[in-house]
Amino acid sequence: MVNTLRRWSKPIMLVITVLVIVSFTVWGPNMREQGHGNSTAAILYEKPVSIETWQRQARRLQIFAELGSDLFSVLDPMSRTGEPTPVGVGNLFVFEHEANALGITVTAEEIEHQLLKNTVAFQDQDGNFNPQMFDFFVQRSLNPRGYSKEQIEPFIADEVRLRKMRDIIGSTVAATPEQVNDYIQQQHTSTEASYLAFKHADFRKEQKATDEELKKSYEEKKEFLKTPELRKVRFAAFLLPTPPDGKPLEAKVRTEQLQPLVDKAYELRQALAEPNVKFDEVATKLGATLGETKEFFSAENPPAEIEGSPEVAAATFKLTKEAPYSNHLPLQKGAYVLVLADTKAPEPKTFEASKAQLENDLLDVKADEATRKKATEIQTKIAEAQNAGKSFYEAAEALGLKAQPLPLFSTKVRPFGKKEYADEIMQAANKLAPGKVSEMVNAGKDALIVNVDRRFAMDAETLGTDKTKVAAEIEEDTDDSAKLPPQFRAQFRNQARRMGLKSRTFRIWLFDRSIAAGVGALENRR
Numbered sequence: 001m002v003n004t005l006r007r008w009s010k011p012i013m014l015v016i017t018v019l020v021i022v023s024f025t026v027w028g029p030n031m032r033e034q035g036h037g038n039s040t041a042a043i044l045y046e047k048p049v050s051i052e053t054w055q056r057q058a059r060r061l062q063i064f065a066e067l068g069s070d071l072f073s074v075l076d077p078m079s080r081t082g083e084p085t086p087v088g089v090g091n092l093f094v095f096e097h098e099a100n101a102l103g104i105t106v107t108a109e110e111i112e113h114q115l116l117k118n119t120v121a122f123q124d125q126d127g128n129f130n131p132q133m134f135d136f137f138v139q140r141s142l143n144p145r146g147y148s149k150e151q152i153e154p155f156i157a158d159e160v161r162l163r164k165m166r167d168i169i170g171s172t173v174a175a176t177p178e179q180v181n182d183y184i185q186q187q188h189t190s191t192e193a194s195y196l197a198f199k200h201a202d203f204r205k206e207q208k209a210t211d212e213e214l215k216k217s218y219e220e221k222k223e224f225l226k227t228p229e230l231r232k233v234r235f236a237a238f239l240l241p242t243p244p245d246g247k248p249l250e251a252k253v254r255t256e257q258l259q260p261l262v263d264k265a266y267e268l269r270q271a272l273a274e275p276n277v278k279f280d281e282v283a284t285k286l287g288a289t290l291g292e293t294k295e296f297f298s299a300e301n302p303p304a305e306i307e308g309s310p311e312v313a314a315a316t317f318k319l320t321k322e323a324p325y326s327n328h329l330p331l332q333k334g335a336y337v338l339v340l341a342d343t344k345a346p347e348p349k350t351f352e353a354s355k356a357q358l359e360n361d362l363l364d365v366k367a368d369e370a371t372r373k374k375a376t377e378i379q380t381k382i383a384e385a386q387n388a389g390k391s392f393y394e395a396a397e398a399l400g401l402k403a404q405p406l407p408l409f410s411t412k413v414r415p416f417g418k419k420e421y422a423d424e425i426m427q428a429a430n431k432l433a434p435g436k437v438s439e440m441v442n443a444g445k446d447a448l449i450v451n452v453d454r455r456f457a458m459d460a461e462t463l464g465t466d467k468t469k470v471a472a473e474i475e476e477d478t479d480d481s482a483k484l485p486p487q488f489r490a491q492f493r494n495q496a497r498r499m500g501l502k503s504r505t506f507r508i509w510l511f512d513r514s515i516a517a518g519v520g521a522l523e524n525r526r
Helices: 002-008 051-066 070-075 086-101 108-118 131-145 149-169 177-188 200-204 211-221 251-271 279-285 310-316 351-387 392-398 422-429 467-477 486-499 513-518
Strands: 040-044 047-050 190-198 230-239 289-292 334-344 404-409 441-443 446-456 522-524
Touching (some): 047 051, 051 131, 070 086, 070 149, 131 149, 230 279, 251 334, 404 422
Antiparallel strands (some): 040 522, 190 446, 230 334
């Protein structure tokens, strides 16, 4: 395998640098202290995982993301930015543990075939392995995270292991007539629901924050109330020429003109790695335009002099006195290399400077408490009225409120039109019997009370449903539990049903946080 990589390897200039540093983040309000000290990030399979190990796994998952790996999309489907979430990192631990438990191994031939034939990140437009794209990935994604090109093997191997695990878990068993009938009823049962909404914004208008409360809040938080760190940079800019007609360059032309500039920026950055090299001297020799940001800027407000680019701000705040030079940064108008010029440390904010922020936060907290308190009070009164024989609408009207209807819906058909709170109402209604009111339901900052008015069920005969097709669909969604690790059998079925999984592609999703927690596989600390 290593020989294969060496054979295909050709040194090329780095066209674009994307260095993602995945910081360790806690996993949310459900986490609790485990008593293993501050160095423990999680408890996995009854063993502590250090923060260092967790961060290393986060870097690995980021590499899977940049490979365009199926593994990343399966383990971290909630990621919206392409960067790993804490849930995804935990799921990677669980995936590797369960793959090992199932004895799933990969041969050198399978790894090589996956690398050369099936890894999209390394393929050209014709689907052929492109060695330059491979070297580009090594420089962009592996090297900055401490991996060499030879260490690509475990990443490719895990992609093969994912496919093999899918094959194992993807085995199906025949659906029984009872399962078919239950499935048809679930799919074609329609529900009418109604609700009361308690809007956070309405309650916020009623809140007040006194100076005494604000001063108390300031004293409690002043250690954390600081101005952001500010920085200045000097930079070498290798800029694209301005078109005579002022029109933007076509993508192909821009790429062709940008490449030599990127190469020069890369050459400058390489030269700066040598001792006693003068930034201005080398940059000028290579034809760069030198500049400096006029004002200090924060990580949230990048400098206008360098295209107002978030990438510039991110790169700037990674620089230190010991390592003052950035990697080369290809942007829209050219390529840049930054050098740290000056820093301004965060400073404590005065009460007056913090007052607006403190007031906004306090009003939000008060409004949140008032919203949920009111919703809970109303829910209790309506439940009592329903027990006395009143309908949801009658009980709401007696309290001076007007219940709102949600049009007919089912598991297959959403309510007609774009309806506010539709997802929250449907989810709550699925757990209720007709004529019953829900507990308070969180809907972002707002709160809801949901009632199921009526439910209509239809059987297969009435619908004229093809039971053979339904059975095939059930089998597509059913795991062969005899081949699953014992601790996942019941949990997987319940979780798959709850999530509405229908595709074999996602049958691998054994690693949802709730499943892992349910079998004691994964516990975290706050």
